[in-house]
Amino acid sequence: MPSNDVTIMRIGVNARLLFTYEMEGIARYIYETTVRMAQAHPNDEFYLFYDRSNHSRPDFPSNVRHIMIPLPTRHPVLWYWWFEILLPIYLKWYKIDVFYSGDGYLSLRSKVSMVMVLHDLAYKHYEDQVSMSVLNYYKKYVPLFLKKATKIITVSHFVKRDILHHFDIKENKIIVAYNAVHPDQLLKNQNNIRINVEDLIDNKPYFVYVGSLHPRKNIVRMIDAFESFNTGHQNRYKLVLAGRMAWDTKEIEAKIKQSKNTIHMGFVTEADKYVLIQNACCLLYVSLFEGFGIPIIEGMIAGTPVITSDAASMPEIAGGAALLANPNDTLSIAAYIHEIVSNESLQQQLIKNGKQRAGAFDWKISAEKIYQALLDSLKN
Numbered sequence: 001m002p003s004n005d006v007t008i009m010r011i012g013v014n015a016r017l018l019f020t021y022e023m024e025g026i027a028r029y030i031y032e033t034t035v036r037m038a039q040a041h042p043n044d045e046f047y048l049f050y051d052r053s054n055h056s057r058p059d060f061p062s063n064v065r066h067i068m069i070p071l072p073t074r075h076p077v078l079w080y081w082w083f084e085i086l087l088p089i090y091l092k093w094y095k096i097d098v099f100y101s102g103d104g105y106l107s108l109r110s111k112v113s114m115v116m117v118l119h120d121l122a123y124k125h126y127e128d129q130v131s132m133s134v135l136n137y138y139k140k141y142v143p144l145f146l147k148k149a150t151k152i153i154t155v156s157h158f159v160k161r162d163i164l165h166h167f168d169i170k171e172n173k174i175i176v177a178y179n180a181v182h183p184d185q186l187l188k189n190q191n192n193i194r195i196n197v198e199d200l201i202d203n204k205p206y207f208v209y210v211g212s213l214h215p216r217k218n219i220v221r222m223i224d225a226f227e228s229f230n231t232g233h234q235n236r237y238k239l240v241l242a243g244r245m246a247w248d249t250k251e252i253e254a255k256i257k258q259s260k261n262t263i264h265m266g267f268v269t270e271a272d273k274y275v276l277i278q279n280a281c282c283l284l285y286v287s288l289f290e291g292f293g294i295p296i297i298e299g300m301i302a303g304t305p306v307i308t309s310d311a312a313s314m315p316e317i318a319g320g321a322a323l324l325a326n327p328n329d330t331l332s333i334a335a336y337i338h339e340i341v342s343n344e345s346l347q348q349q350l351i352k353n354g355k356q357r358a359g360a361f362d363w364k365i366s367a368e369k370i371y372q373a374l375l376d377s378l379k380n
Contacts, residue, residue, distance in 0.1 A: 008045055011037075011374060012096035012112070015048035015066075016073055016082075017103055018058065024212065025294055026119055029155070029179055030102035031058055036367035038064050047094050051082055067094070076137035083107045098374045106145045113377040115370065116145055117153040117177075120291030120313075121162045122216065129215055129248060143167060150377035153177050153370055155292040158313035175373055177366035181297045181358070206238035207337065208280040208304075210273055210295045211287075213264075214246035218288045218309075218327050220255045223262055225333035226284070230261055232338070237261065239284075242268045242276055277302040282340045285309070286327045293317050297361055300354030305347050307336045319360065321353035 013034050017027035038046045038061045046064045052072045060066075069090055073082045088110040091099060099110070102117045123130050123138045130138070146152060146167055152174045154160045160174045207226060213219050219241070226239045244267045245253070256264050268276065277283055283299030285308045293314050299306040299322075306322035308314045315324055323339070326332040340347060 008043055009041075009374075009378075010095055010097045011044055011046050012091055012094070012099040013046055013048045014099070014101040014103060014105065016051045018048065019050065019052055019054045023058075025179070025292070026103050028294070029117065029119070032180065032182070032363045033102065033177070033367040033370050034064075034100070035060055036363055037371045040364075040368065041371065047096060049087065049090060076133050079105060079137065084109050088112075098377050100370065100374060104142070104145065106148050108141075108144055108148055113150045114148060115151045115153065115373050115377055116149040117155070117370075118142075118146070118159060118163065118291075119155050120159055120289070121166060122289055122291070124162075124166055125289055126216055149173075151175060151373040153373060155179050156313040156316055158316055159291045175369055177369040178361050179292045179294050179297070180361035180363040180366060181294060181301055182363055202238070204236060204238050205281050205341075206240050206279075207282050207284050208240045208242065208276050209284050210242045210268075210277065210298065211285070212243045212246040213241065213249055213252050215248050215251075216288050218286050219252045221327070221330055222284055222286050222333065223255050223259050225286075225330045225337065227259055227261070228330060228334040229337040233341070235261055237281070237341075238263060240265060240276060240280070242266075242273060273298070274302060277304050280304050282307055282337065284333075284337070285314075286325055286333050287312075287314065288327050290314055290317075296322060297358050300358040303351050303355065305340055305350040306354060307333070307340065319357045321350065321357035323350070 018031055023031055034046065042063050044063060048064060048066050050068045053068060067090065069082060069086050071078060071082050071086060073079050083105055084107055087107045091110050091112045096112050099112050099114045101114065104116055104118050106114050106116050123135060127135055146169055154174055154176050155178060157176055160176055163169055163174060164171060209222065211217060223239065230237050239262045241264045256262050277299055282305045283295060285293060285295045287293065287309055289312045291313055293308065296306055296308050296317050307325055308318055308322050309327040310324035311327055318324060323336045325336045
């Protein structure tokens with residue numbers, strides 16, 4: 001096994017999602033863990049493999065190289081070609097010792113040791129929300145990827161348990177390395193703030209949701225709960241949704257149009273997102289299913305009370321520092337919203353507990369766990 005103190009280890013990285021500075025959950029995980037591994041282990045070489053030309057690459061240390069494999073992977077057929085035909089050639093060409101894939105896809109044909117991150121098994125729980133071609137790909141290849149990987153990284157103990165429930169995988173093969181939100185990630189570029197919150201919400205107090213919009217995020221029920229609460233408070237409040245429309249959004253779009261007090265901003269920058277969260281009465285994140293739920297931590301870091309779900313990974317991530325609503329019960333969500341605005345001592349306790357809980361998540365710790373998994377893979 002190559003030693004970092006003596007011999008350079010060549011680490012390949014699946015960087016297909018790192019083609020923009022504005023990164024959502026999985027891309028953010030790949031970037032934050034990779035950059036910290038590269039910083040902490042300067043004698044190693046990291047080869048980032050992209051599937052398209054990248055003119056807005058995030059900054060990396062000098063021991064990181066950027067390689068484009070010229071086949072944009074926008075369909076399961078192209079996933080197959082990229083991972084099974086082209087990637088093995090590049091891994092051999094660049095003499096890669098071990099491959100790190102942060103988005104859950106591997107090459108079955110390559111003989112290189114591989115470590116994969118599985119962020120969730122949503123396709124197992126919500127088949128109707130995945131296209132048939134993608135669902136068939138997942139059903140066929142995810143079990144093969146899990147078997148092929150020398151180590152599997154999950155972003156929560158919930159996901160680890162979910163894997164063990166659905167697949168015949170040895171428990172010691174799975175390592176939990178949490179997501180994190182570094183305060184600098186939210187605070188940076190404060191000079192680039194483009195929104196004026198007061199103008200946006202007409203000087204009214206507001207609640208905020210951040211993240212992509214699709215059925216699993218429970219947006220329609222969240223709006224219904226907000227409207228039920230707001231009607232009892234003379235429509236004094238606004239609800240701000242900050243995130244892109246993802247898939248199956250017709251019902252969500254119709255609900256937003258029906259709600260006179262809901263504002264959809266679309267995708268926002270990190271700086272604008274922080275301002276929105278920091279000035280909100282509460283962050284609402286009552287998703288039906290999450291492997292982690294990064295906005296929960298973003299709310300805590302920003303000093304904003306959080307209401308999330310009592311389902312999937314969210315109680316684990318909240319760690320007792322957020323209110324847990326039944327995501328399938330509109331009245332439950334509305335009741336917790338009312339409790340937040342009517343109980344100042346509860347607000348302050350949630351803010352205090354939230355800041356303490358957020359400190360449990362650290363990119364450096366997660367990156368080092370992944371690096372050790374990469375090293376351990378070379379022993380096999």
